[in-house]
Amino acid sequence: MQTKRVRCKICGSLKEGVSLRHYNLRVCLDCFPHFFKKRVQETVEKFKMFGPKDSLIVALSGGKDSMSVTKALKDLGYSIKAFHINADLGEVSKKSIEIVQNFCEIEKIPLKIVHLKEEIEISLEEISKILKKPVCAVCGMLRRYILNKQADGKTIVTGHTLNDEVSFILKNMIFWHDELLARQSPVLQEKEGLSRKVKPLCLITEEETELFCKLSNITYVSETCPYKSGVYEVFKKLVYEINKEFPGSIIGFYKGFLKRMNKFYCQSSEELLLQRCKNCGYLTTLELCSVCRLKEKLLKYKNG
C-alpha cells in the first residue's frame, strides 16, 4: 500500500500513513496495527465468530494473511493454537516450516505441524497425475480433510481475506454455482463431523494484511506455491483490478452479497444427501468421502 503524509484520524498527528479508501479513513503507520486488530475484533463480534474463552485452531500456512490473523488474535488475548499443514512441495514448503516455527516460538503460540504424506504416502505430484487433477485441487482437498480431523470439534480460524471472499463469490456467480454461493459465509456452522470455520479477516483486504505484517515485523512466505493454478487465481486478479479502479467497491459488494445471500440459497440435493463416510466419518454425499475414495483408487493403482 502506498504511504504518504496524512493527518491521522486516530491520534491526530500529521505523519507518514495510509489512506484506507474503503473506510474513508487516514491512519498513520504507528496507529495502523492497533486499527487493524480493532477491525479484527469488531469482525469477530459482528458475525458472532467466537467468545473470549473459546479455544481456537488457526490454520497457519505462513503467508501474510494467516500470519496476520494469528498475530492479531494472539495480541487480542484469545487462546489459540496454530496448525500448519506442509505439502513438502520443494523450497516454498521448506521455507514455510521455518517461518512458521520461528514465528510461533517468538509469539509463544503452541504449534502443530502435520505433513500431507502422513495422511497419504504418495506425493501430490503423483496423485495429480493418477487422478488427472491439478496438484492445487488435490492439495486443497487433503488440507481441508486433515484440518477438520485435527480440529477435533474446536473452531477453525482461517486467514481468508475480503479479496478471497469476493473472488470466490464472483467466480461462483459467473459460473452460477448457487449451492457454493449459499455457503459463502464469514461463519460456517458446525455440522455433524465438520468443525465450525470462521474468517476474521473477511472485511480486510490483502493490502492491509501485507502492511500489518510489515509494521509488526512479521516475516512471511511471499513466494507463491509453484503449483498454484486455476480459475480462482484469475478471479483474484480481476477482484484486485476492480478494487483498484473503484476503491472500496469490493467491501460494498461483499456486504451487499451477505444481505442478499438468502436469495441464492436453494436447498441442493447435495445438502439433503450429506452423510458420514463409512470409513472415516467425514461428511460426504456418497458412501465413502473424497479422501477415502482417493485412498482406495491409489491402492488399486499401486496393486496394478
Place this chain on the structure above:
Amino acid sequence: MQTKRVRCKICGSLKEGVSLRHYNLRVCLDCFPHFFKKRVQETVEKFKMFGPKDSLIVALSGGKDSMSVTKALKDLGYSIKAFHINADLGEVSKKSIEIVQNFCEIEKIPLKIVHLKEEIEISLEEISKILKKPVCAVCGMLRRYILNKQADGKTIVTGHTLNDEVSFILKNMIFWHDELLARQSPVLQEKEGLSRKVKPLCLITEEETELFCKLSNITYVSETCPYKSGVYEVFKKLVYEINKEFPGSIIGFYKGFLKRMNKFYCQSSEELLLQRCKNCGYLTTLELCSVCRLKEKLLKYKNG
C-alpha cells in the same frame, strides 16, 4: 477473431474459418454470415422480440454492433428504418454520418438523422461543464430521450451485444443496483410513454459483430468517441478478459442471470412513483423529466 483452417459444421468443407467456443462450433468464413443471421433470427424468436410484420426503428450509431444488427434484420426481411443521432463531437461524429448515410443508401434503408443540438442548442461540452457531469453521461441521457420521442410507439432495436449486457449486469452486481438488475432484459416492454426496446444481439459477442462486418464488407466507425469514459468501460474490459480466460463463460453467465432475474427484482420506490413529465410526457420520478430539468437549468444559467 483468430481464423484458422477448420472443418465447417455447416457445409462440411475444410477451409479458413473460426472456432466459436461458446457454441462449441467451427464455422468457415463463407458460412459465418448466414450463421450470424440465423442466430439473430433465433434470438428474436426466443425472446418474442417482434414479428415479421412489425415496423422497427433501429438505433444506428455507425459502430460495428448497430451496423451488424441493421444489416442482419434487413437481410432477414424485416421492415426497418434507421435512426441516427449525431452529437457533433468532432471528427468521429462527422465520420459516423458519412458511414451511416453510405450504408443506408447501398442497403436501401430509410434513414433519419437528428442532431443533438436540435434538442438542446448548447454543446455537450458546455452542458457537461455546467452540470459537472461527464459528457458521456449527458450524451447518453439525451440520446435515450430523443430516440424514445422519435420512435413514436414503434419498437426500438438497439445493437447491445452479449458483452454489453454482461458488462451492465456485472457493474450493477458489484454496486448492487438491484432496480437496474431487475430491468436488465433482452426486451424492455412498452410502458406509458416509453417505447418497447429490444436487443437482438444479446447472445452475440462483439468479436462476432466485428467478423460479420468484415465478411459483409461493411465499413463501420472503429474510432472510439473522444469522450467515452466511465465505470462501464472498465467493466467491458473485465468482461472481455473473463471471456478470454474462460471462453463461453459469459454466455452461460448471461443465460443463468436471465433465469435468476426475478431474484433481483424488488419493487423499488422509483418503479412505484414513475409518472409522466408535466412538460413533455416522458416518464420520470419527479414532476419534470431529466431532460426538461436540464433545459430549465440551462435557461437559468443563460440568464445568469
